[in-house]
Amino acid sequence: MSDTLETPLFRPPHPKPRTELLGMMAFLRAVRENPLNMWMEAHFEEPVVTGEGALGRMTVVSDPAGIRHILVDNAANYRKDDLQIRILAPGLGRGLVTAEGDEWRLQRRTLAPLFTPRTVTGFFPEMVEAADRLVRRWQRRPDGRVVDAALDMTRVTLDVLERTIFTQGVPKDPDALGRAITRYFNSIGRVDPLDIFGFPDWVPRIGRLRARPSIQFFEETVNELIDARKALLASGEPAPRDLLTLLLEAADPETGKGLSDIEVRTNIVTFIGAGHETTANALSWSLYLLSQDEHARARVEQEVDEVLGESPIEPYHLERLVYTRAVIDEAVRLYPPAPYMSRTAIADDRVGNVDIPAGSMVAIAPYVLHRHRRLWDEPDAFRPERFLPENRKQIDRFAYLPFGAGPRVCIGASFSLQEAVIVLATIARSMRLDLAEGHTVEPVQRITLRPRGGLPMRVTQRVRREALVEA
Numbered sequence: 001m002s003d004t005l006e007t008p009l010f011r012p013p014h015p016k017p018r019t020e021l022l023g024m025m026a027f028l029r030a031v032r033e034n035p036l037n038m039w040m041e042a043h044f045e046e047p048v049v050t051g052e053g054a055l056g057r058m059t060v061v062s063d064p065a066g067i068r069h070i071l072v073d074n075a076a077n078y079r080k081d082d083l084q085i086r087i088l089a090p091g092l093g094r095g096l097v098t099a100e101g102d103e104w105r106l107q108r109r110t111l112a113p114l115f116t117p118r119t120v121t122g123f124f125p126e127m128v129e130a131a132d133r134l135v136r137r138w139q140r141r142p143d144g145r146v147v148d149a150a151l152d153m154t155r156v157t158l159d160v161l162e163r164t165i166f167t168q169g170v171p172k173d174p175d176a177l178g179r180a181i182t183r184y185f186n187s188i189g190r191v192d193p194l195d196i197f198g199f200p201d202w203v204p205r206i207g208r209l210r211a212r213p214s215i216q217f218f219e220e221t222v223n224e225l226i227d228a229r230k231a232l233l234a235s236g237e238p239a240p241r242d243l244l245t246l247l248l249e250a251a252d253p254e255t256g257k258g259l260s261d262i263e264v265r266t267n268i269v270t271f272i273g274a275g276h277e278t279t280a281n282a283l284s285w286s287l288y289l290l291s292q293d294e295h296a297r298a299r300v301e302q303e304v305d306e307v308l309g310e311s312p313i314e315p316y317h318l319e320r321l322v323y324t325r326a327v328i329d330e331a332v333r334l335y336p337p338a339p340y341m342s343r344t345a346i347a348d349d350r351v352g353n354v355d356i357p358a359g360s361m362v363a364i365a366p367y368v369l370h371r372h373r374r375l376w377d378e379p380d381a382f383r384p385e386r387f388l389p390e391n392r393k394q395i396d397r398f399a400y401l402p403f404g405a406g407p408r409v410c411i412g413a414s415f416s417l418q419e420a421v422i423v424l425a426t427i428a429r430s431m432r433l434d435l436a437e438g439h440t441v442e443p444v445q446r447i448t449l450r451p452r453g454g455l456p457m458r459v460t461q462r463v464r465r466e467a468l469v470e471a
Helices: 022-031 062-074 082-092 099-116 115-120 124-139 149-164 174-188 205-237 243-249 261-291 294-308 315-320 320-332 413-430 465-470
Strands: 048-053 056-061 078-080 143-146 341-345 349-351 353-355 361-362 431-436 444-448 446-452 456-461
Touching: 056 062, 062 349, 062 361, 099 115, 099 243, 099 261, 115 315, 115 413, 124 149, 124 431, 143 149, 149 261, 149 413, 174 261, 205 243, 205 261, 243 261, 243 456, 261 294, 261 320, 261 413, 261 446, 261 456, 294 315, 294 413, 315 320, 320 413, 349 413, 413 431
Parallel strands: 056 361
Antiparallel strands: 048 056, 078 341, 143 456, 341 361, 349 353, 431 456, 444 446
């Protein structure tokens, strides 16, 4: 199939950049309702934009060299800012996402062996089983039935986590866990003005109050899992070699120190909440984009048929599913799971020609970066071809940050990508999903980037070419 782009490019929905600055009240409303609405035309045109606002001096960096300086070359000068910590810590605790300094370095060193290529490949069968289970569930339903694809992607990624983190099962209904995660992100993901203005934690926040039942559910579920597994390990009976066991046995290679019960719990909550959410959203957006581009969908289906045939999917297939992987890469370019990250400068610095005073905030927004007009050709168009191996080398490493970069690059990136390719290929092999008639898709930022109100899609079984030939 040709790589030429003869068909019109699909430009998926996104908020139109603003041309005028927002006043204080309008800014606070935009940040709370959907932070994607606050970006200006200049952010998509200029490599560095700086100004004063509700958060004080803010510098938005979309220059790859400047991003490398902040995240790699001078990373020690930039810590996670207080606003991020105030929003994330109530639910995720002091795990990898929120920890800083020596606390973070200890956890990172200790957890790194859990995500080596060999360990991640070892989870391949569990990912395949979860994907197959999803397709079988769809096949049992009448053709053409509408499902919430975003919810089903949450279910399949939670199924993967259940099979890889806690293989003895969840003590509560997995669907209830999925609903709790969704409620958590919808509640805590609305930025509260009290957090923006730095009010103390004891002042009640509406989002935190709404998220409290979900957070309590997380903690009770994880505590039961940890207690049961520790009892099994203490008994001397064989224990599953899943991530929960590996976490409990993990030790810092430099000091030999293991993780505390609190650190184990907060990192499991992180894997459940943040880890599953990124993959579920990547899959949701991939399915939506394919439903709107027949050329891309046909190419994925052809690739899956040719690479897999009638054989079960195996690890060696992944390197041949290049277009399927390119669709996922393009989906997380257009809709990055983590659309925004920020840091506070510890000491004075300089990025390009812009001074960064100590104590000021620096923002790197993958949502903006991935649509920047100086960095991408047709930045708002869906073009998976840009991520094919022969084209990918033209993309600057620091112009594409779906999983961050530098010392704090997402530890589970390879886990997430392996899972996403397996699930998308498994779906494309047997099923087609089309957006339900009359539904308007809108991206909304709730810490992660998800489709507002879910993603209703009509599911039908695919008639493969081989079946047509035999008929």
